[in-house]
Amino acid sequence: MTPPELVDSHCHLDFADFDGELDAIIARAAEAGVRRMVTICTKPVNAPKVRAIAEAHAGVFFAMGLHPMSVADCPPLSLADLVDFARHPKMVGIGETGLDYHYTPDSAEAQQTSLRVHIEAAxxxxxxxxxxxxxxxxxxERILAEGMAVRPYTCVMHCFSSGPRLAEAALEMGFYLSMSGIATFPKSSELRxxxxxxxxxRILVETDSPYLAPVPFRGRRNEPAYTAxxxxxxxxxxxxxxxxxxxxxxxxxDRLFQKAAASAKAA
Structure with a gap:
């Protein structure tokens, strides 16, 4: 029986965890029904590798951004940088960007500045x-709403694991919530x-691989096939x-990532 088609909307195929195994990993994903995926570039220095992976595999697209946890250690991305990256036919999203006060609270101000630049790029x-x-x-919530008040944009709250208020606010702005392996964990009843x-x-699915493998693979390396x-x-x-x-x-x-959808139809 052929598995239903799924899309892994967020993974990190350029990470060293997958080195030398990409062809097998993408083949396993296809066998599980995951024929398309978006691999996320989190630092500009990684862009050539991420872009090459997308170029080499028909079902792989990429997004470009500066991860909030890397803001303090990396040169900032400008609006012009992001717009230039977006000219690539397989770049389909801006990010990941955002705020992480759990691991990197000291760079909160710089994270907010970076987030606003990414909003402008979107x-x-x-x-x-x-x-x-x-x-x-x-x-x-405040920064996303401020941006929306200036000019509308689309957005996905990747690997959503925040509180109900942010979920409600995101949905009110027309955004999407992405479900990761965290939703499968026994103690995630409130998130479910x-x-x-x-x-x-308004729901997407993702792996965020190689992280956050769902049950029954929790604690192991995650991969796009586990989207299922x-x-x-x-x-x-x-x-x-x-x-x-x-x-x-x-x-x-397909509704949110229209550039990826159009590319798939043209292929």
Whole structure:
């Protein structure tokens, strides 16, 4: 039986965890129904490797940004930098960017400045913003809303694990929530309840691999094929079949990541 089509909306195929194994990893993903994925560049220095991976694999797209935890250690990305990267036919998103006050609170001000630049890039290019948020819900809501008041843009709250207020605010702004392996963990009942209150039409799935492997692989290296296990939990959360959940989240991905959808249709 052919598995339903899924999209891993956020992974890190350039990380050393996958070196020498990419062809096998992408093949396993396809066998699991994951035929498309977005690999995320978190530092400008990694851009050539990320771009090359996307160029070498038909179903792989990429996004470009400066991760908030790297803001203090890396040269900043300018609006012009991001707009220039976005000219690549397989670059489909801006980020990941955001705020992380859990691990890197000392760079909070610089993170906010970087986030605002990424918002401007999303507004300028029409590509969706990809947000990392940890222990910064109030500032995150405020800055995202300030940007939306200036000029509309699209956005996904990647690996969403924040509180209900930020989820509600994001949904009110028309954004999407992405479900990762965290949603499969036994102690994540409150997070599953947050997802259950959201419209299915605003849900994506991801691995964030090599991190956050879902049950039953928790604690091991994650990979795009495991999107199927998070999707199984997602189907249970929303009370639909796995095929229905896969179809909905794939349609959501295509609606948000329109450049990737157009490229897939043209192929």
């Amino acid at each position: 507004q300028e290019t029409g590509l969706p913003l990809i947000i990392h948020a940890r222990a910064a819900d109030e500032d995150m 309840e947050i997802f259950a209150r959201a419209p299915l039409s 296990f998070t999707a199984k939990t997602g189907a249970e959360v929303f009370g639909v079949s796995e095929a229905e959940f896969a179809a909905a989240t794939t349609a959501n991905f």
